[in-house]
Amino acid sequence: MKLIFATGNLNKIKEVAQILGDDSRFEIVPMSQIGVKEDIPETSPTIEGNALQKARYLYDRYKVNCIAEDTGLEIDGLGGAPGVYSARYAGEEKNAEANIQLVLKNLAEKDDRTARFRTVIALIINEKEQTFEGIIEGKIDTKKSGNGGFGYDPIFIPDGYNQSFGEMDEAIKNQISHRSLALKKLMDFLNNYPSNN
Numbered sequence: 001m002k003l004i005f006a007t008g009n010l011n012k013i014k015e016v017a018q019i020l021g022d023d024s025r026f027e028i029v030p031m032s033q034i035g036v037k038e039d040i041p042e043t044s045p046t047i048e049g050n051a052l053q054k055a056r057y058l059y060d061r062y063k064v065n066c067i068a069e070d071t072g073l074e075i076d077g078l079g080g081a082p083g084v085y086s087a088r089y090a091g092e093e094k095n096a097e098a099n100i101q102l103v104l105k106n107l108a109e110k111d112d113r114t115a116r117f118r119t120v121i122a123l124i125i126n127e128k129e130q131t132f133e134g135i136i137e138g139k140i141d142t143k144k145s146g147n148g149g150f151g152y153d154p155i156f157i158p159d160g161y162n163q164s165f166g167e168m169d170e171a172i173k174n175q176i177s178h179r180s181l182a183l184k185k186l187m188d189f190l191n192n193y194p195s196n197n
């Protein structure tokens with residue numbers, strides 16, 4: 001079964017493909033392969049709302065079974081920011097380096113560096129909507145480390161580890177991450193989905 005992925009973020013497509021492996025009965029197809037190139041609007045005040053907004057955008061226009069996901073980094077010492085505004089924290093150009101530098105600057109004087117990544121995947125299949133959430137707890141380091149991953153990975157250290165997501169082997173990130181937890185819930189749902197539907 002094909003599911004069109006409503007994202008323009010190639011890192012997400014790569015991670016999801018790695019997490020799913022080759023023997024899944026579901027094929028996640030980037031929206032670019034059906035000719036969708038635009039940046040889908042994300043104007044909801046919640047992560048779940050944005051995931052649904054992106055999936056509905058594709059479903060309403062193309063009538064395809066699809067998924068979308070939205071992720072936010074919630075930092076307790078910043079009152080939950082950047083949260084739903086993670087991509088644009090330092091400005092509309094969505095620059096990962098500028099976002100990281102602004103987080104480090106705003107946290108410099110704070111004691112509480114606990115944080116979490118929260119991902120919500122929205123699925124629309126045969127006109128029905130479902131959402132699946134994955135959360136990983138951790139903390140924000142005082143400096144960047146590692147060149148792996150993307151976005152805020154070089155400053156996020158998951159609980160139980162002493163390496164940032166940016167330093168970690170990508171296979172380990174993909175076993176424990178917010179995205180893989182949400183994706184596993186999605187797969188459990190789809191694996192029980194009637195095949196005559």
Ligand code: ITT
Nearest residue numbers: 006007008009069070071072086087150151152153
């Ligand atoms: P879409 O096309 O799917 O919307 P996007 O890059 O705009 O892609 P989000 O709105 O979900 O994605 O972006 C949230 C922000 O969080 C953005 O700055 C990402 O770089 C960052 N982010 C998302 N997943 C991440 C991960 O696994 N590790 C580190 N940072 C991540």
